[in-house]
Structure formats: C-alpha cells, structure tokens
Amino acid sequence: MENNITNISEQKNIKNKSLIIEWISFVAFFGLSMVMFWFHEPWYDEIQAWMVASDASVWEMIFELPHFEGHPPFWTLILAIFAKTGVPMEIGLRIPTLIFSGVAAYLVIFKAPFKKWIRCLIPFSYFLFYQYTIICRPYSLMFLGFVLAAFFYKQRNQKPVRFLISLFLLCMSSAYGIMFAGMICIVWTIEIVKELWGNGFVNKALRDRRTWALLVMLLAAVSLLVIIWPADSAFAQVRVVDFSWLRCLVYTYLVLPADALITDIALMGRLQQYDTMIRADYAVIICIVLSLLLYVVILTAMHVFRKKALFILPYLAFATYAAVGYFYNHHMGIVPLFILFVFWCAIDDRPEELKLPNWLQKLEKGTPGIAKKTGYFFTVLALGVSLFWTVMAVKNDILLPVWYAKDLAAMLEEYDLTQYKVVNQWTYEEIDESTVTEEKEVISETEDGYVISTEVEQLAAEDFYQYVKMCNFVDVLAYSDEKVNYIYNFNEGNPNKRYVDHDMLSQEECMTYLEELGKQGYPEVIIGNPEVLGMMGLDVNEYAYVPVYGFTCYRINKYNAVYARGFVYVREDIFMTREDWPIYEQIANGFAEQ
Numbered sequence: 001m002e003n004n005i006t007n008i009s010e011q012k013n014i015k016n017k018s019l020i021i022e023w024i025s026f027v028a029f030f031g032l033s034m035v036m037f038w039f040h041e042p043w044y045d046e047i048q049a050w051m052v053a054s055d056a057s058v059w060e061m062i063f064e065l066p067h068f069e070g071h072p073p074f075w076t077l078i079l080a081i082f083a084k085t086g087v088p089m090e091i092g093l094r095i096p097t098l099i100f101s102g103v104a105a106y107l108v109i110f111k112a113p114f115k116k117w118i119r120c121l122i123p124f125s126y127f128l129f130y131q132y133t134i135i136c137r138p139y140s141l142m143f144l145g146f147v148l149a150a151f152f153y154k155q156r157n158q159k160p161v162r163f164l165i166s167l168f169l170l171c172m173s174s175a176y177g178i179m180f181a182g183m184i185c186i187v188w189t190i191e192i193v194k195e196l197w198g199n200g201f202v203n204k205a206l207r208d209r210r211t212w213a214l215l216v217m218l219l220a221a222v223s224l225l226v227i228i229w230p231a232d233s234a235f236a237q238v239r240v241v242d243f244s245w246l247r248c249l250v251y252t253y254l255v256l257p258a259d260a261l262i263t264d265i266a267l268m269g270r271l272q273q274y275d276t277m278i279r280a281d282y283a284v285i286i287c288i289v290l291s292l293l294l295y296v297v298i299l300t301a302m303h304v305f306r307k308k309a310l311f312i313l314p315y316l317a318f319a320t321y322a323a324v325g326y327f328y329n330h331h332m333g334i335v336p337l338f339i340l341f342v343f344w345c346a347i348d349d350r351p352e353e354l355k356l357p358n359w360l361q362k363l364e365k366g367t368p369g370i371a372k373k374t375g376y377f378f379t380v381l382a383l384g385v386s387l388f389w390t391v392m393a394v395k396n397d398i399l400l401p402v403w404y405a406k407d408l409a410a411m412l413e414e415y416d417l418t419q420y421k422v423v424n425q426w427t428y429e430e431i432d433e434s435t436v437t438e439e440k441e442v443i444s445e446t447e448d449g450y451v452i453s454t455e456v457e458q459l460a461a462e463d464f465y466q467y468v469k470m471c472n473f474v475d476v477l478a479y480s481d482e483k484v485n486y487i488y489n490f491n492e493g494n495p496n497k498r499y500v501d502h503d504m505l506s507q508e509e510c511m512t513y514l515e516e517l518g519k520q521g522y523p524e525v526i527i528g529n530p531e532v533l534g535m536m537g538l539d540v541n542e543y544a545y546v547p548v549y550g551f552t553c554y555r556i557n558k559y560n561a562v563y564a565r566g567f568v569y570v571r572e573d574i575f576m577t578r579e580d581w582p583i584y585e586q587i588a589n590g591f592a593e594q
Contacts, residue, residue: 425528
C-alpha cells in the first residue's frame with residue numbers, strides 16, 4: 001500500500017516537473033500582456049467599440065448598429081458591462097480581452113497536440129499576441145473560439161453540444177467567424193451524412209442528436225446574419241472603392257498565405273483600396289512561390305490526416321469573401337488562427353493508419369524523414385518570422401507613440417479649447433482626379449528659422465460630400481471628463497453620441513447638412529486639415545487659421561512603424577489671446593524635422 005502511494009506521488013512530481021516549461025510560458029504570456037497593457041494606448045477601432053458600449057442603448061447595440069458595424073453585438077455588450085458602470089476605458093477594454101486570450105493561450109500551451117516548444121511559442125506569435133491580445137478587439141474572442149473548437153473537435157460526435165457552443169462563440173466574434181463556423185459545420189454535416197447513409201437514413205438522422213444540435217446552430221447563425229446584414233446606407237456599402245476583383249483574388253489565393261505567415265508586402269489598410277498591391281515585382285513573386293509551397297505542405301499533411309475538406313472548403317470561402325468583400329491588414333491573422341485549428345484537429349483526430357501519398361513515399365525511400373523535416377522547417381520558419389514581428393511590435397509600441405488621442409485630448413483640455421466651436425477634419429478621398437493637390441508643408445524651414453503656413457486649399461463640397469459623417473480624430477472624445485461630444489460637425493452636434501455610426505447620408509442630405517454647418521459661421525478650432533472650411537461653403541481666405549499643436553502616431557504593422565502626424569489649428573483671433581501655444585516648444589524640440 002505504501003509503495004503504491006509512493007509511486008503515485010512520484011508520478012505526480014514527474015508530471016509537475018514536465019509542465020514547468022508550460023507554466024513559464026503561460027506566466028510569461030500573462031505577464032507580458034500586462035506590461036504591454038501599461039504601455040499600449042488604445043487606437044481608433046478599440047475606442048470606437050468602447051464609445052458604442054458607453055453611449056449606445058442596449059437596443060441600438062443589438063438591433064441597429066450591427067447593420068453598420070459589420071460585427072455581431074457580443075463584444076460591445078461585454079464592454080457595456082464595464083463602460084456603463086463607470087470602469088475606466090483602459091481597464092474595461094482589457095479585462096475581457098485578457099480573459100478570452102488568456103484562456104485560449106492556456107489551452108494551446110497545455111492541451112494542444114503539438115511538441116512542447118511549438119505549444120509554448122504559438123501564443124507569442126505576432127497576430128495572436130499583439131494584434132489579437134494587446135490590441136483589444138473581438139478577435140480575442142475569435143482566438144478563443146477557434147481554440148475551443150479545436151479542443152472539442154475530437155469528441156464532436158460523442159459530445160456535439162460543446163463543440164457547437166465553441167463554434168457559436170466563433171460566430172459571435174465577427175462575420176468571418178460566422179463564415180468559418182458555417183463551413184466547418186458543412187464539412188461535419190457531410191461526414192455525418194456519409195456515416196448514416198443507407199436504409200432508414202431519415203429515421204437515423206432524426207434520432208441523431210447531432211442533427212438537432214446542428215439545426216439549432218443553423219438557426220443561431222442565421223439570426224446573427226440577420227442582425228449584422230449590412231444596411232444599404234452603411235459606410236462599407238456606399239463608399240467609392242475602385243478595385244479589381246481579379247487582383248484581390250490573386251492576393252487572397254496566392255499571396256495571403258505567405259503574407260500572413262512569413263512575408264510582408266506592406267498592406268496597411270483595406271485590400272480593396274490598394275489596387276496596386278498585386279504587381280509583377282520580385283516581392284509578389286516570392287510571396288506566390290512561398291504560398292504555393294505552403295499549400296503543398298498543408299494539403300499533403302491534410303491528405304495524410306484525412307482532413308482535406310476541413311482545410312479546403314473554409315479557406316476557399318474565406319479567400320473569396322476577403323477578395324470581393326471587406327479585408328483589412330489585421331484580418332491576415334485569421335489565416336494562422338485557422339491553420340492552428342486545422343492542424344490541431346488533424347493531429348488530435350488522426351486516423352489509425354497514416355498513409356503518405358505515392359510521390360512522398362518515393363521521396364521518403366531516397367531521403368528518410370523528409371516529410372517531417374519539411375513540416376518542421378516551415379513551422380520553425382513561420383514561428384521564427386512571427387516571433388520577430390512580435391518583438392519588433394512590442395519594441396515599437398513601448399518606445400513610440402502608437403496613437404495620438406490621449407495626448408491630443410489632454411492638450412485640448414489644458415488650453416481650454418473645448419469651450420470653443422470645434423470642428424474636425426473629415427475622412428475624405430479625392431473622387432475627381434482634377435481636385436487632387438499636393439500636400440503642403442505646414443512647417444517649413446527658412447534661413448531665419450521655421451515658418452508656419454496658414455495657406456488652405458478651397459475644396460468643393462460636391463466633390464467630397466460622401467464623407468461628411470466620417471470625422472477623423474473623434475476618439476479624443478473618449479477622454480472627455482464630461483463624456484460629451486464637443487465637436488459640432490460630428491453626429492450633428494449631438495452631445496450624447498461619441499461613436500461613429502457609419503450610417504451615410506444621401507447626396508441631397510449631405511449637401512443640406514454641409515450648408516447648415518456653414519450657416520453656423522466660422523469655427524474657432526479645427527482638428528486636422530482646415531480644408532474642412534471649403535466643404536462647408538466658407539471662404540478659406542476670410543480668416544487665417546494657425547497651427548498651435550502637432551500630434552503624431554506610429555501605426556504598427558508587423559515589424560513596421562508607419563509615421564503620421566496632424567495639427568490643431570485655431571482661428572487667428574483666438575491665437576492672439578495667448579503666447580504659450582505648444583507648437584513653439586515642439587518646433588524647438590525638433591518636431592518640424594520629423
């Protein structure tokens with residue numbers, strides 16, 4: 001008896017010792033996340049969700065805004081628990097993100113069927129750690145949904161409810177989550193039909209609880225689709241986007257796999273706005289070659305594990321929708337997440353006999369172990385590159401200002417500018433090529449020092465009317481102590497609405513709105529480009545507007561940090577009221593040279 005107790009104790013000690021690396025990895029993930037939360041300033045998309053959660057009603061969050069946001073309402077409803085109870089934004093945003101990503105990381109590190117070093121490194125890859133954990137968005141929920149679905153996949157036939165609950169969690173993360181969950185369910189349905197096919201198929205299917213679980217899942221997914229189905233006036237539907245579907249399909253089918261795992265061809269924004277992204281140069285050609293190699297490796301592995309359909313059908317749907325619909329650079333992270341899911345399912349649900357394809361068997365005879373070596377090579381390559389991206393992103397986030405909103409809001413409060421009539425620059429794009437002008441330097445160096453320019457381009461409202469609901473720099477409102485909208489050309493001056501609703505006006509409504517804004521007279525403070533005056537029908541030569549503060553940020557994308565800056569302008573009569581505007585100190589500290 002004593003020997004048995006001793007043996008059990010020794011086995012527990014051995015098991016605990018064998019998990020030391022896993023615990024170190026998990027604690028490091030949690031600890032580094034907390035450190036980065038201290039340094040990382042939330043950027044526009046993070047703040048937008050928080051302001052929706054804070055200012056919109058529950059009814060609006062569930063039944064109205066998803067038609068314009070494109071996301072199911074679950075994320076904003078979770079944030080609303082914190083936002084509507086007075087929790088500060090920088091805490092309330094991070095609690096659910098840390099829970100979702102933390103649980104997902106734990107399951108990967110301790111439960112994934114991979115080698116220890118792979119399990120312990122995956123959560124630190126760029127998209128999973130930086131884009132989907134440090135940047136607080138619903139993709140942390142997608143991370144958890146994919147991981148839970150992979151964890152429960154092996155017993156999907158014995159315990160279908162928990163597998164489908166994990167897929168529904170995936171659905172609630174985004175429209176892409178709904179698509180992936182739907183395609184995974186289609187593959188599973190085909191497997192079930194093959195299993196039950198024959199005499200009495202209908203009766204067997206009706207008695208099978210998987211059938212009813214899938215039916216409930218279908219109804220739930222359709223309900224979410226109804227909730228998020230885009231309105232005709234949604235910004236993503238009406239904005240002018242001139243792109244080639246063919247070029248976008250080339251990207252998502254032949255470039256994206258490599259671009260998400262190994263390479264970088266500098267997609268910084270919406271794919272459909274970068275019609276020159278696919279071009280006949282060495283970078284794109286290298287991406288295509290690497291993507292084809294990745295396809296060979298992945299499809300060969302899926303053939304061996306008999307999971308080809310689980311990879312091919314969801315990825316085809318994803319790549320097609322990404323090309324013809326809506327795809328931003330942060331959506332690249334869905335590819336490594338999906339590959340993690342597929343390989344987890346394949347290895348965890350491996351068939352009793354693994355049979356290599358004939359061509360690989362011939363290679364194995366000449367070079368034993370080439371299949372495993374190739375798989376490990378691409379694993380090391382993808383993880384190594386992604387970890388490098390993580391290191392660079394973390395370094396840049398700590399050392400550089402990654403967003404401007406907090407400092408800009410503090411400046412506006414410190415200099416009492418919120419008491420004045422404040423307007424913001426609109427997000428506009430040149431519709432008519434004849435209106436395109438070269439960007440002028442606001443601060444230029446001369447022999448006598450620096451000159452601050454007050455020259456403004458006169459814009460015609462009819463050229464840019466589409467964008468009058470899309471104000472830039474409104475995320476400063478998240479830091480308003482009074483929690484009010486003090487920008488009068490944003491949300492028609494509604495003080496209780498600080499989020500962008502993405503509900504666009506018709507041309508007639510836009511022109512009427514711009515005319516009404518113009519009747520209110522000349523603003524006293526402009527955040528961003530003063531060309532907003534021309535759009536409101538005001539003469540840009542009537543008053544001089546002087547830049548009094550410059551704000552900067554660096555948008556992080558993989559190992560890159562892309563610099564951008566803007567200015568706060570005040571009307572000349574306001575400018576003359578004080579002499580301590582921060583622009584002078586900024587110029588003295590080298591701001592003009594950045």
